[in-house]
């Protein structure tokens with residue numbers, strides 16, 4: 001039976017040591033130096049956190065990873081792609097400001113920061129997914145695809161649509177450009193909210209399909225012409241254009257796993273999950289809510305699926321924290337993620353990732369002191 005190795009270290013720390021030293025030892029003992037980093041660009045895929053959220057990973061973790069890669073001769077950079085929804089990370093300028101505000105400036109992070117899909121989320125690369133079941137190609141932020149090596153550094157937590165958020169989600173959803181995220185979230189087309197539209201006509205200039213016309217000085221999208229590229233969403237400074245978030249959660253999990261495969265296939269990749277402040281929701285929210293279980297440790301593997309599964313099982317074995325949403329809702333203590341988000345099914349994400357060859361659902365745990 002094929003089994004992947006997942007290395008972990010707990011959150012205990014003795015005098016003279018530090019959690020960052022432990023992270024460095026974890027990377028080394030997992031075998032990160034087997035990757036030839038010499039003079040290679042290495043994308044460290046991370047989520048900088050929506051301003052207001054305090055559960056996202058501290059930049060100190062990123063610096064430790066970047067420093068190790070630099071010691072191995074690599075050229076690391078921290079990266080993420082823009083978001084679809086209204087927030088502080090919809091275009092590169094706002095995204096960089098949000099990252100800086102959360103402490104991710106080059107001095108603190110130990111390397112430069114690039115928004116992978118460009119100013120307005122349209123700088124992407126179409127990547128074939130040969131084993132894809134629901135997508136045959138993925139639209140991935142260019143800087144991520146231009147890198148020679150991908151390392152994902154993931155805050156492990158709950159998620160309102162996908163059950164949990166770990167390596168697969170950070171790689172898959174997080175690396176999708178605007179159109180990529182639209183494809184993952186929605187099988188349909190965007191619409192204009194008339195009340196917010198000022199009739200400035202900017203969106204129409206960005207639409208290569210001439211799908212946007214105007215009635216009573218309000219934009220109107222012709223869904224017969226629209227190809228769902230998402231360019232108009234990024235062009236509207238007034239957040240008047242949005243998509244219906246109606247793709248089923250299972251479909252979203254499948255697409256996300258296929259996007260993650262597009263990111264890692266054919267090049268060296270390495271993954272780290274930090275199980276601390278396990279918030280019930282994504283770090284995309286400006287609020288993070290109380291942690292649902294205690295901080296459990298840092299996990300690393302070459303296999304993003306085995307890594308996520310090991311973290312799911314570690315969280316599910318932990319006692320709910322008093323005062324958390326899990327303590328309020330924890331009817332079936334065996335599955336914390338489903339207790340928190342009953343309409344989600346995290347197994348879809350893992351099972352599909354295994355089916356398409358992203359990784360394995362069998363692992364052995366190896367502790368690093």
Ligand code: SF4
Nearest residue numbers: 197198200201203236
């Ligand atoms: S860019 Fe936005 S505000 Fe301007 S016309 Fe289009 S939808 Fe309306």
Ligand code: SF4
Nearest residue numbers: 207226227229230232
């Ligand atoms: S999604 Fe693309 S094709 Fe559709 S209206 Fe917007 S810019 Fe035009």
